[in-house]
Amino acid sequence: MRDGLRKGMLVAMERMPGEDEAAERLRTTCLRAFGPAPADDEDQDVESWRAVIPRDVAPVPYLLMYALRLIGLTPEGPGEKVAWWVNFAYEGESCQLAFQKFGLRLYLRSPSDKEAAAARLDAIVRKLQAAVRVVEKVVLDAAPDLLGQGDATVVNQHRTLRRAYDYFRGRARDPDFIPDEEESGESPGGGSWRSFRSGQTQMRLNAFHDMVAALSAYISLLEHDLVLSLAFTDFDPRTDNLTEIIGARWGDKWDRVFGKQEDASRLKRRLFDAVERWRNPYSHGGFEKGHGATIYLHPPGVGSAVPVGLSNVRRSPLFSFLPAVGSDIVEVFELLDEVDAWVLEQLPDAMLWIRESGLQVRFDAGFRREAAEASQAGAFEHFVDRYDYLQDQIDNMDF
Numbered sequence: 001m002r003d004g005l006r007k008g009m010l011v012a013m014e015r016m017p018g019e020d021e022a023a024e025r026l027r028t029t030c031l032r033a034f035g036p037a038p039a040d041d042e043d044q045d046v047e048s049w050r051a052v053i054p055r056d057v058a059p060v061p062y063l064l065m066y067a068l069r070l071i072g073l074t075p076e077g078p079g080e081k082v083a084w085w086v087n088f089a090y091e092g093e094s095c096q097l098a099f100q101k102f103g104l105r106l107y108l109r110s111p112s113d114k115e116a117a118a119a120r121l122d123a124i125v126r127k128l129q130a131a132v133r134v135v136e137k138v139v140l141d142a143a144p145d146l147l148g149q150g151d152a153t154v155v156n157q158h159r160t161l162r163r164a165y166d167y168f169r170g171r172a173r174d175p176d177f178i179p180d181e182e183e184s185g186e187s188p189g190g191g192s193w194r195s196f197r198s199g200q201t202q203m204r205l206n207a208f209h210d211m212v213a214a215l216s217a218y219i220s221l222l223e224h225d226l227v228l229s230l231a232f233t234d235f236d237p238r239t240d241n242l243t244e245i246i247g248a249r250w251g252d253k254w255d256r257v258f259g260k261q262e263d264a265s266r267l268k269r270r271l272f273d274a275v276e277r278w279r280n281p282y283s284h285g286g287f288e289k290g291h292g293a294t295i296y297l298h299p300p301g302v303g304s305a306v307p308v309g310l311s312n313v314r315r316s317p318l319f320s321f322l323p324a325v326g327s328d329i330v331e332v333f334e335l336l337d338e339v340d341a342w343v344l345e346q347l348p349d350a351m352l353w354i355r356e357s358g359l360q361v362r363f364d365a366g367f368r369r370e371a372a373e374a375s376q377a378g379a380f381e382h383f384v385d386r387y388d389y390l391q392d393q394i395d396n397m398d399f
Contacts, residue, residue, distance in 0.1 A: 014300055015300055015301065016299055016300055016301065017138075017142060018137070018138045018141055019070060019138060019301065022134050022135055022138045023071060026070055026131055027071050029134075030127045030128075030130035030131050030134070031068075031127060031131050033090055033127070034068070034073070034088050034089070034127075035088065035089045036072075036073065036088065037095070038089055038094050046109050047110065047112075048107060048109050049107070049109075049110060049118070049120075050107050050121075051108075051122070051125065052104075053105065053125055054103075055103065055104075057125065058128070058129070058132070060304075060306055060307065062304035062306070063132045063302065064097060064104070064128050064131070064132060065084060065086055065303060066135050066299075066301055066302040066303065067128070067131035067132060067134065067135045068097065069086075070301075073087075073088050075303065077399075078399035079399060081396075081397045081398070081399075082099065082100045082397060082399075083099045083399075084098070085098035085099070086098075090120075090124050093120075094109040095109070097128070101396065101397040106121055106124060108120060108121055108124070138299070139297065139299045139302070142297075142299060144243065146297045146299060147242055147243050147297060148241045148243050148244075149237035149242075150231075150235060150237045150365070150368075151364050152242065152295055152298055153296040153298065153305045153360050153362045153363070154228060154231075154360065154362075154363065155296065155360055156360050156361055158221065158224065158225060158228070158354050158358070161217065161224055162221055162355075164217040164220075164221075165214055165218045165221050168210045168211075168213040168214035168217055169210075171206070171207070171210040171214075172208075172210035172329055173333065175204075175207040176203070177203070178199035178200075178202045178203050179199045180198055180200075181197040181199070182195070183195045207329060208329070211278065211328075211329045214332075214333075215278050218336050219275060222250060222339070222343075225350075225355075226250075226254060226256075227242075227245060228350070228353075228354045228361045229257055229347050229350035229354065230245065230256070231362065231363050231367065232347070232349055232368075232372075232375070233257060233347070235363060235368060242363060255268075257347075264346075267342055270335060271339055274332055274335055278332065298364055349374075352380065352381065352384055353371075356384075357384050357387070357388055359384070359387055359391060371383065
C-alpha cells in the first residue's frame with residue numbers, strides 16, 4: 001500500500017499525553033537492558049549477526065523506533081535504501097535496528113556462537129514487541145484528538161470504490177444474456193404439463209439489481225471523495241472534526257463541501273430523489289470498521305503515520321428492491337455522470353489528486369498549506385507530480 005508516510009511530518013500536537021509515563025515504564029520493564037550504543041563499537045573485533053523481523057511480528061516498524069526514542073535513543077537516517085536506523089546496546093553488546101527497503105532488520109555484534117546469538121536476537125525482538133504494546137496505548141489514547149484535528153492520513157480508496165461502481169454499472173447496462181426456458185412432460189395421473197421462464201424478464205431483473213448495487217457503490221464513492229476533498233478546500237480543525245464528518249450522511253458531506261448554492265442544492269436534490277427511490281442504506285464512503293485500517297494517525301514523535309481502524313460508525317440497514325425499466329436505469333446513470341462532471345468542475349485540483357494520482361490524503365496543517373499555495377499559484381499539477389516522485393522515493397527507499 002502506498003501510505004504516503006514521510007519522516008518529519010508536521011503535526012499540531014507536539015507531544016502525546018502519557019509519553020513520560022510510558023518512557024518510565026519502558027525503562028523499568030521491557031527495555032531496561034537497552035541503552036546507548038558503545039562508543040568503541042567499530043573497534044570491536046567480534047562477529048556480526050542479523051535477524052529479519054517479519055511484518056506480522058512488527059506490522060508498524062515506526063512504533064519500535066518510537067519506543068526506542070522514548071528511552072532516550074536517537075534514530076538516524078534516511079540513508080541509501082534505508083528509511084531509518086537506531087544504534088543501541090543490549091546488555092552491553094552493540095545492536096542496530098534498521099528499517100530497510102526489504103523489511104525490518106536487527107543486527108547484533110557479539111562474540112557468541114551462532115546458536116547463542118540467535119537466542120539473543122530472539123530475546124531482543126520479544127522485548128521490542130512488548131515495548132510496542134506500551135506505546136500503542138499512548139497512540140490510541142491520543143487517537144480521537146489526532147484524528148479530530150486532522151493530524152491523520154486518510155487512505156485514498158477512490159480507485160477501489162470506483163471499480164466496484166463500474167462493475168455493477170457495466171452489468172446493469174449490459175446484462176448477461178439469458179435464453180428462454182421451456183419444459184414440458186407427462187403428469188403421473190395423466191395429462192401433461194408445461195412451464196416457461198422468460199429470459200428477458202430475468203435479464204431485466206438482474207439489470208435492476210445491478211443498478212441498485214451500482215447506485216449504492218456510487219454513493220459510497222461520492223462520500224469518500226467528498227471527505228478527501230476537504231484537505232484541498234477549507235478544512236479547519238478549529239471548526240471541523242474529521243471524525244464527525246466521516247460519520248455524517250452523504251447529504252451533510254455534500255453540503256459541507258459545496259454549501260447550499262443553487263446549483264449544488266438542485267443537483268443534490270436530484271441525487272437524493274434517486275437514492276430515496278432506488279437505494280436507502282446509510283453507508284459511509286468506505287470508512288466502515290474492519291477489513292484493514294483506512295485512517296493513519298500522525299502521532300508526534302513516532303515519525304510516521306500509524307494505521308487505526310474506525311468504529312462506532314452507523315451501520316447500513318437492508319433495503320428492498322423495486323421494479324425498474326430500462327429507461328430508469330439509463331436515467332440513473334446519466335444523473336451520476338452529470339454529478340461526476342459537476343464535482344470535477346467544482347474541485348479540479350482535489351479530483352486530480354484523488355482520482356488521478358491515487359496518493360493518500362493528509363489532513364495535517366503543513367500539507368493543507370502546501371496544497372493551497374500550489375493551487376493559488378496555478379501549480380497544482382506540479383505539486384501532485386512532486387509528491388508522486390517523493391512517494392516513489394519512499395516506496396523504494398531511494399534517499
